[in-house]
Amino acid sequence: MRHLFMKLFTWERHLFQWINGRLHNRFLNFWLFYLTHLGGATSTIGINALVWAFAPQPWKTAALQGLIALVISHLPVAIAKKLYPRRRPYLALPGTNTFHNPLKDHSFPSGHTTAIFAFTVPYMAAYPGLAFILFPLSCLVGFSRIYLGLHYPSDVLAGAVIGANVAAWTVALWV
Numbered sequence: 001m002r003h004l005f006m007k008l009f010t011w012e013r014h015l016f017q018w019i020n021g022r023l024h025n026r027f028l029n030f031w032l033f034y035l036t037h038l039g040g041a042t043s044t045i046g047i048n049a050l051v052w053a054f055a056p057q058p059w060k061t062a063a064l065q066g067l068i069a070l071v072i073s074h075l076p077v078a079i080a081k082k083l084y085p086r087r088r089p090y091l092a093l094p095g096t097n098t099f100h101n102p103l104k105d106h107s108f109p110s111g112h113t114t115a116i117f118a119f120t121v122p123y124m125a126a127y128p129g130l131a132f133i134l135f136p137l138s139c140l141v142g143f144s145r146i147y148l149g150l151h152y153p154s155d156v157l158a159g160a161v162i163g164a165n166v167a168a169w170t171v172a173l174w175v
Helices: 002-022 026-039 041-054 059-083 111-126 128-147 153-172
Strands: none
Touching: 002 128, 002 153, 026 041, 026 111, 026 128, 041 059, 041 111, 059 111, 059 153, 111 128, 111 153, 128 153
16 A cells, blocks of 8 residues: 555656646746636635625625635635645755745645635536636646645645535535
């Protein structure tokens, strides 16, 4: 079993280094640096709050579900960051590309990825046609976290699973 974990860890590190190193260019540096902020607290809370305050139904309901999913989804994220204090890639792997003033807390799971999935899933549930835009956008936010040297692929995957599942349950249990 230990051998399997070492193989997975090595494969993940190689995938991280390919995304963070080989794909780096000026175009992606610019766009992914800004796109990553869509998964931040200011964007996810702010956009949902504005939609909830000013949009008609059923947008209002999707926004409220998104806000609730954001709050609930960050409880397991906070717990996991305490239980699994994984160092961010730019701190653990020499030569990692990152940007100025990167985060210094633990990397597992990705909070930005959790937030963007918790934010977008209620809108995709209310308007399935939006999934063609919102799902790739959510995946790009997660990808940007790897590209910017802040998370390993498994951090992003865990964040996506947590955010999407909490949001799906929030929508499913809505009365």
